[in-house]
Amino acid sequence: MEKAEYNYDIVRSFVNWSILWGLVAVLVGVLIAFQLVNPDLNFAPFLTYGRLRPLHTNAGIFGWGIGTFFALFYYMVQRLCRRPLWSDGLAKFQLWFFNATIIAAAVTLLLGYNSSKEYHELEWPVDIMVVILWVIFSVNITMTIVKRKEEPMYISLWYMLATLVGVAVLYLVNAAAVPVSLFKSYSAFAGTNDANVQWWFGHNAVAMVLTTPPLAVFYYFLPKSTGVPIYSHRLSIIAFWSLIFMYLWTGAHHLLWTPVPDWIQTLAMAFSVMLIAPSWGSVFNGYLSMKGQWHQMRDNYLVKFLILGITFYGLQTLQGPSQAVRSFSAFIHYSEWVPGHVHMGAMGWVSLVLFAAIYYLVPKIYDRKLYSIGLANLHFWLVLIGQLINSLSMWVAGLQQASMWHSLNPDGSLTYTFMETLAEIYPYWFVRALSGIIYLAGVVVFIYNLYMTVRRGKEVPVAAAQTT
Amino acid sequence: MIWEKNPVLLLVLATCAILVGTIITMVLPFAWVNTEADSIASVKPYTPLELEGRDVYIREGCNNCHTQTVRPLVADVLRYGDYSKSGEFVYDRPFLWGSRRTGPDLARLGGKYPDEWHYKHMQDPAGFVPGSNMPAYAFLSGKTVDPEYTRKKMAALNFPYTEDQITGLAGKTEMDAIIAYMQKLGSDIPWREAVAAEIVGELVNPYAGVDHATMEAWEHLYKENCAACHGEHFEGGIGPELDGASLEENDLFEIIYNGVPENGMPPYSSLGADKVWKIVNFVKYYNIGEDHQ
Amino acid sequence: MKSASILYLGVTFGLFAVFAVIVFRTYSRKRKEKLEEPKQRMLEDD
Incomplete structure (x- = not known):
């Protein structure tokens, strides 16, 4: 193979920028976590919780998540297709445009220009930037695959292709709006319809941004890290079709007990439970790939990140369906339990897998040995503990909050006023904010380790950079 | 080997797979939602x-x-x-x-x-x-x-x-x-x-003759629910000054329990009768002193 | 049975049939080698 042809420049750049946006997401997360404890930390109108929370989620999902996927997709697609990118020029433009979009997003969100739709807050001009970005990316990836030199398509490519089309459909439909000015638009859908469209988008953004891309990454980087193939390519194919088919039915589990028609809620609930099968198909595929290789959990720090990552995916896809059941939703929905769930997925599953992939990549794209495996291990434990404290504190908080909200006196009246329930949550919120600092420390160690790798790491020939 | 080696076909099939659930649970509902069937005549657009x-x-x-x-x-x-x-x-x-x-x-x-x-x-x-x-x-x-x-x-x-x-x-x-x-x-x-919650049965103050020390423990109920409008010390503000002596226990209970919407007084029935009675006693007797019995 | 119910049932069975076809196709013995090949080949390139 003529490896020199592979475009690593673009991979390096996307890795660097996405880590920067990831750091922003965590920093803002820590700030808003403390704002819930102490409202005096809402320093100015543009730094209030209501404006910062969308910045936190957008920086996390689009800056860190999508940015890293851009890097990893560009790395994987070249390797799996055994050819350079279809267009280096487009990729370079995409990098520039990606950062312009993220900056535009950050500035407009802080100024209060938002559509109010969760995980789709950006106003229409920035929406258009996102669409352009995605089209460029999709064309480049698809064309590289179409013109590939390797005939069989590995499962990661399947997940990549599904991601391209899935995000496109979701984003375009949910973005439909009537502009009034450059900074303001009104949704094309009204009320209950708007809610149903939004959560069809919202939950499938979880599918197409936070599930299929990290699965593509996982299926590639686990065998690459362990040196043994995945357990079953055919199982991954069945899981693939089932996953992308079932996910789209489940959006309304965010709308249980709302005015959305009951039958949509029921379908959403049923499909959410059915989704356990394809989700765990991938989890089992990961675990079974470790047969005879479990010692690598000790010897290979990459495997530790990946296997913990897929484990959190497994837990996430059990907890998620349980929340999608009407009776449990009635109890737990709108409480702090849900942020606990989301953060297990974001900080556990997605981020752990991305950390592993970046650790695997950096030595290859910089021709350097990783600066310190000890620091990588420290990073692992900090983010793991930070995430566990975060999720656990929010689950317990949510249980207590929900119990108090629903508690009734013998005469049928409410036991607690809203303020009485709120007062009980402060200690949990404080613990959660501290967990954010632990996670932040982990991310700082990660960045330091990468920085030192690039600056000081020992040069090694590409072939030897394989980390085991 | 059909779609396994043809990325364009794979894209098309993946699109079909995601469109089934999309059409059934997201597109079709437009036929039922926000139609005549669920419209409410009294709902008006925003001014x-x-x-x-x-x-x-x-x-x-x-x-x-x-x-x-x-x-x-x-x-x-x-x-x-x-x-x-x-x-x-x-x-x-x-x-x-x-x-x-x-x-x-x-x-x-x-x-x-x-x-x-x-x-x-x-x-x-x-x-x-x-x-x-x-x-x-x-x-x-x-x-x-x-x-x-x-x-x-x-x-x-x-x-x-x-x-x-x-x-x-x-x-x-x-x-x-x-x-x-x-x-x-x-x-x-x-x-x-x-x-509007209905008051069932006859009203009987369950805390009649309660002592001052007990009432002190109920102060938080007043502070959390009433003080914002009626003042920390019953002096009034958004709502009127509270003079416990001027109202009967039962009238006070009804006002707090059901509110006086036309005067901006919200109902507090969701607190339950017990807490409302505590507030009634607190408002009526607390500032009179210990010798109200 | 109402015609709508028959339609729903038809769609449901149709979807199950599609799923069954995918499973049988994927797991048929003659495709085993072809379909498991990519997982070996992806390890070769390094």
Whole structure:
């Protein structure tokens, strides 16, 4: 193979920028976590919780998540297709445009220009930037695959292709709006319809941004890290079709007990439970790939990140369906339990897998040995503990909050006023904010380790950079 | 080997796979939702001032902490009011149901408190409601509404408006707007009359003759629920000064339990009879001193 | 049975049939080698 042809420049750049946006997401997360404890930390109108929370989620999902996927997709697609990118020029433009979009997003969100739709807050001009970005990316990836030199398509490519089309459909439909000015638009859908469209988008953004891309990454980087193939390519194919088919039915589990028609809620609930099968198909595929290789959990720090990552995916896809059941939703929905769930997925599953992939990549794209495996291990434990404290504190908080909200006196009246329930949550919120600092420390160690790798790491020939 | 080696075909098939659930659960419902079947005649579009307020609500991201949909669950209905109906949201572009209740649900907020309560609350929520973690929105009072921009918005949404409503916006602040919006929330259907709690049986004060020390333990109930309007020491404010002697126990109970909506006094039936009786005793006897028996 | 119910049932069975076809196709013995090949080949390139 003529490896020199592979475009690593673009991979390096996307890795660097996405880590920067990831750091922003965590920093803002820590700030808003403390704002819930102490409202005096809402320093100015543009730094209030209501404006910062969308910045936190957008920086996390689009800056860190999508940015890293851009890097990893560009790395994987070249390797799996055994050819350079279809267009280096487009990729370079995409990098520039990606950062312009993220900056535009950050500035407009802080100024209060938002559509109010969760995980789709950006106003229409920035929406258009996102669409352009995605089209460029999709064309480049698809064309590289179409013109590939390797005939069989590995499962990661399947997940990549599904991601391209899935995000496109979701984003375009949910973005439909009537502009009034450059900074303001009104949704094309009204009320209950708007809610149903939004959560069809919202939950499938979880599918197409936070599930299929990290699965593509996982299926590639686990065998690459362990040196043994995945357990079953055919199982991954069945899981693939089932996953992308079932996910789209489940959006309304965010709308249980709302005015959305009951039958949509029921379908959403049923499909959410059915989704356990394809989700765990991938989890089992990961675990079974470790047969005879479990010692690598000790010897290979990459495997530790990946296997913990897929484990959190497994837990996430059990907890998620349980929340999608009407009776449990009635109890737990709108409480702090849900942020606990989301953060297990974001900080556990997605981020752990991305950390592993970046650790695997950096030595290859910089021709350097990783600066310190000890620091990588420290990073692992900090983010793991930070995430566990975060999720656990929010689950317990949510249980207590929900119990108090629903508690009734013998005469049928409410036991607690809203303020009485709120007062009980402060200690949990404080613990959660501290967990954010632990996670932040982990991310700082990660960045330091990468920085030192690039600056000081020992040069090694590409072939030897394989980390085991 | 068909789609396994053909990326374009794979793309097409993947699109088909995601379109099945999409069409059934997202596209088809348009045939049933927001049609004649679920429409409610008394639900009206937003006025120019209310619309501006709604846009401030969106700009400040209030939906990140407040939901706007009451579920048909006992605790939800007791705490917030009648459960939400689809027809109440036909003018909501976008919908603002939210996903988390860091603060309380606001779907039935309209008419619950007098305007003055909201002005004071928005100015400094944490100071006004002890223990609140809501940020202060005092800055909204310093920003005025642009009537011509509002006109454009009303036109874009196809909402009816009069020239007087537009000219009337001159000099209005964003605070005026968001409070007008909050006062409309959930009040287009006459739900308050429908769900007013009935007092069952004869009223008997279960705490008759209670001593001063016991009442002191109930002070927090007064502070959390009453002091904002009636003052820390019954001196009044948004609501009238409280003179325990002037009202009978049972009348006081009925006022607190069912409220006096026309005077801006919200009902506190959701606290339950026991807590309301504690407040009755506290209000009526606490400041008289220990010798009220 | 109402015609709508028959339609729903038809769609449901149709979807199950599609799923069954995918499973049988994927797991048929003659495709085993072809379909498991990519997982070996992806390890070769380094």
